Structure formats: structure tokens, C-alpha cells
Amino acid sequence: MSESASTFAAVKGEDSQRDPVRLLVVQGEARPPVDATTEPMVMTVPHLLLRELITLLAASLALVLISLIFNAPLEEIANPEKTPNPAKAPWYFLGLQELLHYYPPVIAGVIIPTLVIFALIIVPYFDVNLKRKSLFEANSGRTMAYWWTAMILVSLLFLLSGKHPVWPIAGCVWAVALLASFGAAPKTWGALGRWSAKKSLAYWVFYWFLLTTTALTIIGTLFRGPGWSLTLPWRDGIY
Template identity: 45%
Template sequence: MSGPTPKDFIAGMDSNARKSPTRVVFVTRRTSAQVKVTAEDQVQTYPELLFRAVVAIEVLAIALVSMALLFNAPLEGIADPSHTPNPAKAPWYFLGLQEMLHYFPPVVAGVLVPGLVVMALIVIPYFNINVEAEGLFLKDRERRVLIFYVVTAALCLFLLLFDVYVALVPALIVAGFMALAAQSSPQSASAFRRGLAAKPLSFWIMTWFLFELTVLTAVGTFFRGPGWSWVLPWRS
């Protein structure tokens, strides 16, 4: 039960193997597996996790079944290429994109932006800056604040140029919090500001993305009517 290089780890074991079997791994310098887990309270997947998971799924099923019993799925008239509804809307999860198509040329809004978003999502874990996740303004503060203001100003100018007020507002709100974070430090009095100061760049970008996604999708879903003009959902 003991490896050839027992120096690097200590194996703790119960004497009763039948009662608490423990798998042991031998880590040598040539082993590629990254072992980064410390000992911690553990329970058996069966039954502890399995039953909880099943209960969670059942609760969700109850919610969805109730919804299915109460609300009918929408069904309109048969597809008719000669009668274009106004507005013709994509599925709700694409309405953020459709809202952007209203402002930008299709190459930008339909191809470039979603393509970049997917690329950005994929590469997140491969950048050490995201993995280390240090507060954005903790190091090299002055230079970073300067870059932040330049980038924010450029983005706002770009959005203004295309009259994209819908996207401008969330951007400004997030930028406001970032500015506050720039003025905070881990020594700040309030816990909230200490938290802000610790947020890394990836957090800010993702939050901005989430905020924009939510706002654009909500606007596209609820606030757009004939000719993609503004409407109020409760006035129809």
C-alpha cells in the first residue's frame, strides 16, 4: 500500500477496508495528474448526493408540470411566407442579437459579436490573469485606471455613434462600479468596497456581458413592437 516515494504524501487509512475503502493514488514527479485537493469532510454520493439531486429534479419537474397544466404553449396560424408578422421575432434567447441587429450592420451584430463572445468564453480559463483573479486595480493602479478610463470612453463614444442607448446604460452602470472599485482598496471600511476592490478583470467583463445580455434580451422580448419600435408590454 505504500509507494516508492512516500516522502511527498501521507496516506491516512482506516484499518477496516470493507467499511471505509479508500483509493490511494501515488503521485510521482512524472505523474501528469494535477492533484490539488486537500482533505475535507466527504460523504458518499449514494445516497447523500443522489437523493438530493433526484429531489431537486423532481421539484423542478413539479414546477414545469404545473406550468404545462396551467399555460398552453403558443401556437399561431399555419406558416405563411406571404404574411410577415410585424414584428417578426426570433426565439427569445436570440432577441439580444436581434436588438443589436437593429443598431449595427449584420456582420458586426450577427457574426462578429456572437463569434467573439463564444471565443472569449472558451479562452477564459486559459489566461493566468483569470486564474489568478486578483483585484483589477490592486497592482499598477495608475496605469490601469488610465487604461480603464480610455477604454470606457472609447466604448461609450462607439455606442453613442450608433445611438445604442440601450447598451450604453448598462455599460455606464458597470463602469460606475468599476470606478468605485478603482477608488477602493482591501483596506476600505465597508465590506462592499473591499469586495469591489478584490474583483478581477474577468469578473467585470463577465458582469458587463451578463448585464448587457439581460437588458438587450428583455428589451427585445418585451419592449419592441411593430417596426421594432418601442412599446410597453402592459399596453397592448
């Protein structure tokens, strides 16, 4: 055994950091690595349990205070004969309702949400790189050309497919495309460039998802009024 061990020892080459190659992923029995660690450990009782209790109390206190100050809204009794104008869902559904402004219900209400959930579920099953490559690490000129071509095509898809051009989504595509591009020249752009240069494609897709949901939710919540027309919250108030 000792002989074979010395013959097939895994060694770390000097270029392994720069150019890692994944040979295999060792998962073993998925045993907790706590056995193998020399990290400082503490007992769950009381250290973790106390923190959990404090979390419970702090969150309860905060919510109790909010509930003492603000009353939950209650409108008139439901009236099937009269739709209020505008009829808004709670804030976390307003991104979806904003999408309904651009796409027919089957796309905005069924296909897009299903795709988002499906994408979130499969995320861990394709992104298993041990070390993630930043987007413009190798051959940055050509990658840049591909990147912007792809981004413009994606934004065109959103500008042309809907009943109205879907500016919130296309805008977020451009914002992410621009942010990622700073990473191509980290030296020129300082901290922003260095931050951007570290991110892989998976990160940019997720940033785009976050930015888009946030933008759609904010527009739906603050900038939409009667008949789903565009309003300004500081001028017309929040509907």
C-alpha cells in the same frame, strides 16, 4: 535526497500574500485531490444519488405544474405571403434580434455571436492567475485615468459604429466602469467599495457581458413593438 530537499524547500515568505509571484503551476497527473483531503466525505450512493433524484422530481413537478396552467403559444399556419408585425424570435434570441436593429446582419448575426462564443471558449486559457489582482490595487490614480479613457473609447465605439447609437451596450460599459471605480476608494464607499475592490479585470469584463446580454434581451422582449419601434410594456403591452 533528504539533503537536496532541505536545500530547495519552498517556503512561504512573509510578503507572499501581498505580492505573490507565480513560479510554476503544479498539475501533476491531475489526480483527484480527494485522496489528499481530510474533508468529510460521504458515499455517492445514497447521498449524491438521492439528491439527484430529488432534483429530478422537484424540477419535473415544477414544470408539470407550469404546463398544466400555461399553454404553449401556437399561431396561425405559416404564411409565406405575410410577415406578422412584429416578428419576434423566442426570448433568448431577442438580444440578438435587438442587435440587428443597430448593426447589419453580418455584424450582429455572424461576427458578434462568433466572437462571444470564441471569447467564452478561450477564457480559461489566458486567465490562470493564482491570485487575482483587484483593478485599482496598485497606483490607483493612473489606473483610474487609463480605465476611464478605455471605457469612454469603448462606449464611443458602440455609439458611433451602428446605424443608431447602441445605447444598451454603451450604458452597460458606463455602469461597469462606475461600479469598478468604487473599488478605488473602498473606505469611502462602504460595502459597495469593499465588494468592488475585490474584483479583477476578468470579473468586470464578465459583468459587462452579463449586463449587456440581460439589457439587450429585456429591451428586445419587453420594449419592442411593431416595426421594432420602442414601446412601453405597461402602456402598450408585450408584443
